[in-house]
Amino acid sequence: MSPRRVRISVPRRAAVHAGWILVVLAAAGIGWGVGQLGREPAVPPPSAVVVLERSPVAEELPGPAEETPPVPAPEPRPQPRPAVRKPEPTSDPAPVVVVEPEPAPEPGTPALVRALRASKLAEDGDDGAAKLEAAALLSAHPSYSKLVDAFLHDDPDKVLAWLTALRVLQLAGHETICRDVARELKLSYAGTERVVESIREWRILHPRIVSVESSIAEDRYVVVTGTIENPDVTDIRRIRVRVEALDAAGNALDTTTVRVRPRLLPPGASATFQATFKRLDPTTVLRTRATIVEWESEAPGEG
Numbered sequence: 001m002s003p004r005r006v007r008i009s010v011p012r013r014a015a016v017h018a019g020w021i022l023v024v025l026a027a028a029g030i031g032w033g034v035g036q037l038g039r040e041p042a043v044p045p046p047s048a049v050v051v052l053e054r055s056p057v058a059e060e061l062p063g064p065a066e067e068t069p070p071v072p073a074p075e076p077r078p079q080p081r082p083a084v085r086k087p088e089p090t091s092d093p094a095p096v097v098v099v100e101p102e103p104a105p106e107p108g109t110p111a112l113v114r115a116l117r118a119s120k121l122a123e124d125g126d127d128g129a130a131k132l133e134a135a136a137l138l139s140a141h142p143s144y145s146k147l148v149d150a151f152l153h154d155d156p157d158k159v160l161a162w163l164t165a166l167r168v169l170q171l172a173g174h175e176t177i178c179r180d181v182a183r184e185l186k187l188s189y190a191g192t193e194r195v196v197e198s199i200r201e202w203r204i205l206h207p208r209i210v211s212v213e214s215s216i217a218e219d220r221y222v223v224v225t226g227t228i229e230n231p232d233v234t235d236i237r238r239i240r241v242r243v244e245a246l247d248a249a250g251n252a253l254d255t256t257t258v259r260v261r262p263r264l265l266p267p268g269a270s271a272t273f274q275a276t277f278k279r280l281d282p283t284t285v286l287r288t289r290a291t292i293v294e295w296e297s298e299a300p301g302e303g
Helices: 010-036 111-123 127-140 144-154 158-171 175-188 193-201
Strands: 208-217 221-229 236-246 252-259 270-277 287-297
Touching (some): 158 175, 208 287, 252 270
Antiparallel strands (some): 221 270
């Protein structure tokens, strides 16, 4: 029996061929996929890699923050000092007491030069500076004999050394020892005009007022009494004293001159004086003042 031929139409034949083509392609795709499972992914060569400097979507996509270089800390600026506020003065400030230090001896200056400088300051009327200079000398040479030795070291003239040391004692305010030394010098060198003249010029042995008292007599008069002493080594006579009555401002309301009794005053002796103001209202007199204005001494020219 011969096989039976089956006739297939053209459209049906085209569909069969297309199905076989799809089967072959599917099998090839499956085979290629299975082969790719065992192979490493291909890495493009370095020349084929393009690095974009900036992605157009970098601002939209979050990513790791870029490292920025550290910013140096600013240098500290010098801070201005706080203003010091001075205390405001109060209505009743405390008194300020200024204590002047004792002047230190000047190194290298001869003692005799310093003593003569102090005497010159006193002659010019600067008693404060003269006293400071004399005090500094006594601080370095704390006695009359040591002053004399220091002056003799600068100049061998003994009379000059003795008189200069006497002057330093007077300027420093040591009146009692100054008078004692002056009496000894005047007795030892009574005929030396240099000694007598210096002591007279410095008024060391001049008569001096040692006390003054005021009182009211009969509720109408102001009476002033006082005592005078002769520290010299010779007699003095005819001493006259000016007495003043002063008001609260220190102005002289009245002035009178009186003599001392007794008229002759030996060395070391004392005498008294008295003045009466009859034309003044006692209630206006605050204080009184007495000054020796005239006297005569045994040595010529000493009064």
